[in-house]
Amino acid sequence: MSVAARRRTTYGEAMGRIVLAVVGVLLALFLVFGVIIPAVLGLLKLVLIVGVIGVLLFAGVTLYGKLTK
Numbered sequence: 001m002s003v004a005a006r007r008r009t010t011y012g013e014a015m016g017r018i019v020l021a022v023v024g025v026l027l028a029l030f031l032v033f034g035v036i037i038p039a040v041l042g043l044l045k046l047v048l049i050v051g052v053i054g055v056l057l058f059a060g061v062t063l064y065g066k067l068t069k
Helices: 003-067
Strands: none
Touching: none
16 A cells, blocks of 8 residues: 555545544434424423422412311
8 A cells, every 4th residue: 555545545534534533413403403402491480380289279278277267
């Protein structure tokens, strides 16, 4: 194998690694901003709604208990 052929192979391998690294970074950013953050925000929204319903039920039961005495 000549020196020029070795350089082409090494250059191609290096470029392949760089391209795959860039694709990996883009995929990671997509996962963070497209999947993980919306999922966490959805869970927080669910917890907030369940919490508000729980507080309203607690207040209603407490009020009913005090009014029936």
